Amino acid sequence: MQSLSANHLLLDFLARLSTASASVLMLDYDGTLAPFHVDRNRAFPYSEVMPVLERIVQLGKTRVIVVTGRPVAEAKMLLSPLNLEVWGSHGLERILPDGTYQQKSIDKETMAVLSQAKEWVLAAGLTSHAEIKPGGIAIHWRGMSSAEMKDIEAHALEGWNPLAERSGIKLLKFEAGLELRVAHPDKGDAVASILQDSAPGAQIAYLGDDFTDEDAFRVLSGCGLTVLVRSEYRETRANVWLKPPHELIDFLKQWFHKINSMQS
Ligand SMILES: [Mg+2]
Incomplete structure (x- = not known):
């Protein structure tokens, strides 16, 4: 308050x-x-x-x-x-x-992790929900039902959590989605x-x-x-x-x- x-x-x-x-x-x-x-x-x-x-x-x-x-x-x-x-x-x-x-600029190792994240999105069939941006990739779920949101979030976390542990990378939860991006x-x-x-x-x-x-x-x-x-x-x-x-x-x-x- x-x-x-x-x-x-x-x-x-x-x-x-x-x-x-x-x-x-x-x-x-x-x-x-x-x-x-x-x-x-x-x-x-x-x-x-x-x-x-x-x-x-x-x-x-x-x-x-x-x-x-x-x-x-x-x-x-x-x-x-x-x-x-x-x-x-x-x-x-x-x-x-x-x-x-x-x-x-972004270092080569970090770029390689971001490429892996993009490949995972493609393989997971989530391309239509993904946004590729400088230094990161976001998955959006605004407008979905809460069941769909939970599904997509669980799926994305499963794919991205191992990548988020790499140095120079972090996973952000925002208002209606997740973003894997450079830590700084x-x-x-x-x-x-x-x-x-x-x-x-x-x-x-x-x-x-x-x-x-x-x-x-x-x-x-x-x-x-x-x-x-x-x-x-x-x-x-x-x-x-x-x-x-x-x-x-x-x-x-x-x-x-x-x-x-x-x-x-
Ligand atoms: Mg804001």
Whole structure:
């Protein structure tokens, strides 16, 4: 539950934004900026999110960054026409608003394990549920019955658990699926890099909903505001809990008003 102290943390943070020399707003995509959709290519942001994010970006006072498990190209397509900095595939790749693209390299041994995981998916007849992405492979089960979900999860775990034990690899459970991927970078590594680039005294926040966002919350803990965006509360390292979309939109609007009221 949102406690009184969490509410104070949020208000104190917003108050500091009006006088901060710099600010960084990091946002997860699925479940945070956008509701889940059976067709993940149609999981567009909440309608009121885009205009307020656009106003924040246009002011040029906050570095707005989307940090997502999705590949960069997918996130860019869903966020279009808004041109944001995106760290995709859990930070393995990133694209800046000017189009500069970077992808971290993956060592040969790890690539070989990922190839084995792909071969297993093909042999198991799960290709239609699989998503191949930089540094990982995901199996999705959104929209299936709970019996089907349990079956597919048990099957995938049986095939992938032995691979997940290999060094440099990890198995992630997300909102509606499993992903076998490189252990690093994770969203925490992405946040650590962004922190290194940020000016001293910058006011920094990270908003996310999923278990993978907990790595980001951990890294930002003590030096920024961490926000769980979720309809129902769950155990989290985040300082504050906001329910989407209304509390999220209200937070973004307040962010805009605080930086807009700054003397420049
Ligand atoms: Mg998410």
